[in-house]
Amino acid sequence: MRKNAPAIYVSVGLLLIWEVFARWLNEMYILPSPTAILQKMWDFREALFTVHLPATLQVLWIGLLISIILGIGLAIMMHLSHWSERAFYPLLVASQTIPITALAPIFVLWFGYTIWSKVLVTVLIAFFPIAMSMFDGLRSTKRELEELMRTYGATKWQIFWKLQLPSALPQLFSAFKIAVPLSIIGAAVGEWLGAQAGLGYFSKRMMTQLDGAGVFAPIVLLSTMAIIAVFIIRIIEKKYIVWRKD
Template identity: 65%
Template sequence: MKKYTSSIIVGISFFLIWEAIARKIDAAYILPSPSKILQRTWELRDPLFTVHLPATLWVTFLGLVISLIFGVFLAILMSLNGKIQNAIYPLVVITQTVPITALAPIFVLWFGYSIWSKVLATILMTFFPITINVYDGLRSTKREMEELLITYGATKKDIFIKLKLPSALPYFFSALKISVPLSVIGAAISEWLGAQSGLGYFSKRMMTQLDGAGVFAPIVILSLIAVIFVFIIDILENKLIKWRNEV
């Protein structure tokens, strides 16, 4: 807990300054204060937490799981075969050159307001860091270590499982920490551009009503979701990769 003390102090200071500025401006539809946002969140708790939050979480979960499977698979393929790497790597980079705000409406045209238009947008935002980080992790092993294992009679399968996979684990968790907030953002953006439920959709609806605190309420929830998920991943990383902490 001590290592988060500085972050807590900075966070409290930020919200206190925000509260003071918002009260000075006194224009809640432009910049609502944190206290008004919390009050509005409580007032809107029923639709937020029973309808829109589950919808966003489901999109986030599906998009992240598919990205993990797809991204890890591509990373392994590229690490095993140089020709595949040369063919796939540029395509993976190209997918990140088109803004998701331009693609999300197209996905709505293809899939309508179903969950898959939003899941696809989430996948496009998250699979890139997973693919690249895991690929770099698999390539991070030293050639000397591979040659040593070969002299002990290790096969390519042994080298991959006993050397490359453990070396890639820290990179995998780093990719997760990047992808989780991106998955939440991707879900929210896709809901904003075309959906019938979700926190992004709810925020857009509040904006049309000039309800500043109502617009910020889903954003606060999205931020908390991302922070909680990254915190859980950090705990899992410390539990599963004890050897890195001992080095």
């Protein structure tokens, strides 16, 4: 509890400042107060928690699963094959130079308002940090340890599984902590540009009604999801990476 105390104090302080300033401004459709946002979440609790939140979660877990498999697989392939590195590394970087807001409508055009248009946006955003961090982690293994294992007769695959892969775990978990919030943003962007359900779609619908609190309500849920997901990843990280200092 003491470790989280600074974050709690700062968060409460910022929320109080936000509440006071929003009430002083008295323009709730521009800057709603935290209490107004919570009230809106309560008023629309059935739609938010039974319709739109499950729709976004479905996009998230499918998109993250594909991103993890694609990112880790591509990183391992580039690490083990110099030809693959020269072939795919430039494409990996180029995939991040195209604005997501330009591709999302194209995905909607291809796949309609189905879940796959949102999943593709999520994957395009989330797989890059996983692939790059995993690739750099595999390459960061100390050469002295690799040479030591070769001296003892270890094969290339034994070095990979026993040394290189464990050495890459810290970077991989750091990538997960980046990719999860990015995937939430990707899902929301995809739903904002074309969907029939989801937190992004709900926020867009509230914006057309000039309902500031309604626009912020799903954003609060998205932020809460990201915080919880990163907290869970940190717990798993501490369990499996015991040599890292807290």
